[in-house]
Amino acid sequence: MTRAPRSLLRTIALWLLVVMTVGVTLTGLLMYWQFHTDNALVRLQTLRGQADLLAEALRPGTDGHPVLVIPDRTAALFKAYATHYDVLDGNNGRMLQASPELTEPLWPLSMQKSAASRPTGTWPFRHHSNREVYFVTTVLDGGELHYGLSRIIVLNKYPYLVQVASTDREMLLDSEVEEYLDHIGWFWLPFILVLLGVNILVIHRGLAPLRRASALAETIGPHGLAERLPLEDMPSEIYPLVEAVNQAFDRIETAYNAQRDFLADVTHELRTPLAVMKAHLSLQEESSDTRALMGDLAQLERLVLQLLDVARLDVLRIGELDQADLCTLAREVAEYLAPLALRRDRAIALFVPGRPVPVHGIDEVLFRALRNVVENALTHTPPGTEVRITVTAAPAAIIVEDQGPGIAEEDRAALFTRFWQKRRDRRGGNNRGAGLGLAIVARTMQEHGGRVEVDRAMGGGARFTLIFPTRDHPYCL
Amino acid sequence: MRVLLVEDNERLAGLIRTGLDKAGFAVDTWGTAAEGREALSATPYDVLILDLGLPDEDGLVLLRELRARHDTLPVLILTARDGTGDRVRGLNEGADDYLLKPFAMEELVARVRALLRRSGRALEAVLTLGNLQFNSAFREARVSGRVLPLTRRELDALELLFRRAGRVVSKAALEEAIYPFDKEIASNAIEVLMHRLRKRLRTAESNVGIQTMRGIGYILAETQS
Numbered sequence: 052m053t054r055a056p057r058s059l060l061r062t063i064a065l066w067l068l069v070v071m072t073v074g075v076t077l078t079g080l081l082m083y084w085q086f087h088t089d090n091a092l093v094r095l096q097t098l099r100g101q102a103d104l105l106a107e108a109l110r111p112g113t114d115g116h117p118v119l120v121i122p123d124r125t126a127a128l129f130k131a132y133a134t135h136y137d138v139l140d141g142n143n144g145r146m147l148q149a150s151p152e153l154t155e156p157l158w159p160l161s162m163q164k165s166a167a168s169r170p171t172g173t174w175p176f177r178h179h180s181n182r183e184v185y186f187v188t189t190v191l192d193g194g195e196l197h198y199g200l201s202r203i204i205v206l207n208k209y210p211y212l213v214q215v216a217s218t219d220r221e222m223l224l225d226s227e228v229e230e231y232l233d234h235i236g237w238f239w240l241p242f243i244l245v246l247l248g249v250n251i252l253v254i255h256r257g258l259a260p261l262r263r264a265s266a267l268a269e270t271i272g273p274h275g276l277a278e279r280l281p282l283e284d285m286p287s288e289i290y291p292l293v294e295a296v297n298q299a300f301d302r303i304e305t306a307y308n309a310q311r312d313f314l315a316d317v318t319h320e321l322r323t324p325l326a327v328m329k330a331h332l333s334l335q336e337e338s339s340d341t342r343a344l345m346g347d348l349a350q351l352e353r354l355v356l357q358l359l360d361v362a363r364l365d366v367l368r369i370g371e372l373d374q375a376d377l378c379t380l381a382r383e384v385a386e387y388l389a390p391l392a393l394r395r396d397r398a399i400a401l402f403v404p405g406r407p408v409p410v411h412g413i414d415e416v417l418f419r420a421l422r423n424v425v426e427n428a429l430t431h432t433p434p435g436t437e438v439r440i441t442v443t444a445a446p447a448a449i450i451v452e453d454q455g456p457g458i459a460e461e462d463r464a465a466l467f468t469r470f471w472q473k474r475r476d477r478r479g480g481n482n483r484g485a486g487l488g489l490a491i492v493a494r495t496m497q498e499h500g501g502r503v504e505v506d507r508a509m510g511g512g513a514r515f516t517l518i519f520p521t522r523d524h525p526y527c528l
Numbered sequence: 529m530r531v532l533l534v535e536d537n538e539r540l541a542g543l544i545r546t547g548l549d550k551a552g553f554a555v556d557t558w559g560t561a562a563e564g565r566e567a568l569s570a571t572p573y574d575v576l577i578l579d580l581g582l583p584d585e586d587g588l589v590l591l592r593e594l595r596a597r598h599d600t601l602p603v604l605i606l607t608a609r610d611g612t613g614d615r616v617r618g619l620n621e622g623a624d625d626y627l628l629k630p631f632a633m634e635e636l637v638a639r640v641r642a643l644l645r646r647s648g649r650a651l652e653a654v655l656t657l658g659n660l661q662f663n664s665a666f667r668e669a670r671v672s673g674r675v676l677p678l679t680r681r682e683l684d685a686l687e688l689l690f691r692r693a694g695r696v697v698s699k700a701a702l703e704e705a706i707y708p709f710d711k712e713i714a715s716n717a718i719e720v721l722m723h724r725l726r727k728r729l730r731t732a733e734s735n736v737g738i739q740t741m742r743g744i745g746y747i748l749a750e751t752q753s
Contacts, residue, residue: 315609318609319581319608319609320608321608322608322628322629322630323537323540325629325630326537326608326630327537327539327543328630329632329633330540330543330630330633333547333633334546334550382698385741385744386695386696386698386744386745389696389741389745389747390694390695390747393739393741393747393749398739398741399742399744400741400742400744401742401743401744402742402743403743437742440743
């Protein structure tokens with residue numbers, strides 16, 4: 052089993068997506084962390100500033116305790132930040148001064164020393180020093196999260212606690228920053244998509260020469276060996292591969308031509324001595340010896356010619372313009388074999404449509420194939436009977452029927468393999484072939500994009516059908 | 529009848545020469561195109577048998593030269609090449625017939641005879657097959673020496689069959705030969721003619737018969753006993 056080839060484009064797109072997702076996530080996390088650190092700093096400084104302002108606003112009071120005299124600017128600021136504030140006695144924790152809504156201290160004195168007995172909803176957030184406690188609370192303004200600062204100050208040698216609390220909403224530019232982040236975040240998605248799209252487009256375009264080369268490569272076969280893959284616009288990464296493929300084609304073409312030339316030579320070299328033997332033998336006084344030799348020679352000749360046919364099929368090139376007419380073909384074969392049939396007391400009948408049936412192919416090659424089929428039929432049809440050759444136009448086909456014993460279904464598949472010959476033919480006689488004839492037929496039909504079928508004729512004999520592809524039936528159904 | 533054979537394989541050339549000698553031809557044999565060319569310019573021949581694969585030149589060159597000077601000498605090409613198009617090329621260059629090696633000697637002799645007849649150089653006066661004879665000069669047919677009463681068209685048909693004895697003569701060829709000027713002849717005219725001819729041969733007890741190959745044509749051949 053072969054795995055479907057992996058798409059380069061898909062792999063790249065997938066990895067790009069992974070890398071970008073990781074990148075975006077990391078960037079987001081980093082920004083989030085940075086943002087929070089900054090927030091904490093801004094928050095702490097704001098609270099400290101407020102605590103400073105509150106401490107500055109303390110004036111010595113008449114009863115020895117200080118009073119708050121909040122200047123307008125500070126009041127405006129507190130209002131803007133919605134600041135809750137109070138001032139506690141540093142020794143007993145009594146709330147001396149407070150913003151009007153407060154009834155309890157923001158951070159009781161007991162908590163300043165130990166966080167053990169904190170009131171519900173309030174937590175120490177961070178201890179900065181002994182003097183300062185940073186806390187959060189949810190008891191104010193209906194449970195909203197407040198950040199607070201409680202600081203020990205000393206006024207006239209007496210300790211006090213100044214405490215302020217405010218929400219993030221007031222303290223930070225928070226919302227704006229977050230909104231900005233949201234916008235940036237949304238920008239990532241189209242950005243990724245565009246990046247991905249651009250990448251895919253670039254790769255796709257970069258591979259275009261390769262696709263063109265592939266399309267061309269498909270047309271390269273025995274019929275178009277001179278074609279080469281185009282090297283222009285080929286990306287440098289693929290260039291060596293294409294070049295190597297072209298060089299491989301060069302070698303194949305050379306080998307192919309060498310084989311073809313060799314075959315032509317062999318043909319010549321084999322035919323001439325056969326011709327000499329045959330001529331020599333035919334000039335001898337006829338005797339049982341010469342007759343036997345003639346038979347042997349005929350068999351040898353047949354074998355040689357069939358082997359040459361097989362070899363020739365290996366180097367067969369059907370040209371774009373090669374055309375053969377099935378009617379002419381059938382007529383030529385019938386005329387060629389009719390005298391032979393007559394000598395063997397058999398007959399051939401031909402049935403052709405009134406008009407030509409053109410197919411794409413080489414008539415000489417097809418002639419030999421059809422001759423093999425008809426010769427085979429003449430061998431198996433009994434004396435005094437007829438072999439029928441019928442040409443049909445749709446589908447383009449030649450049907451050859453004999454009146455012999457027919458071919459058993461289990462033998463049909465093996466019939467077209469080389470050197471298969473049914474025992475029914477082993478009784479001898481020099482019309483016995485080399486068993487190559489029908490293999491040649493099958494191969495010839497295959498080269499022509501068609502096929503040969505065998506089944507039972509009406510009268511019970513064998514029926515061979517050579518079916519050709521035509522424009523109306525391009526797939527030779 | 530003088531035959532020029534240009535064939536480089538000496539043994540084959542010698543055998544062909546012997547075969548043609550036996551059949552009554554005078555044969556000159558040469559092994560190269562150059563020698564063949566020289567022989568052709570020196571002696572008038574009736575037929576040229578030309579091998580294509582000669583050692584010095586392609587036999588087709590010789591053929592082309594011959595046809596270029598409008599020499600109608602009948603040429604039979606002999607070759608071991610049977611690649612696609614070789615036959616067509618040979619015939620296009622003006623060869624009259626084409627024989628592929630290996631061939632039967634009788635076939636070669638028959639082809640040479642046919643070439644001579646076709647070219648009108650050596651119309652044998654009397655053609656013989658079995659006990660049937662056809663005298664083309666007197667235009668009469670005899671079975672065992674007795675004249676066969678035949679009409680002109682029957683004689684025409686018999687002559688055509690005789691000249692191609694043992695080979696198929698198509699119905700179209702017969703129509704063309706027997707009714708050359710008739711635009712419209714009955715579709716079964718040839719069948720009727722052949723039927724009559726066959727009957728006359730049988731009545732005269734000839735051992736030659738006309739075999740019908742359905743859809744292909746007719747063959748004049750000795751009937752098998």
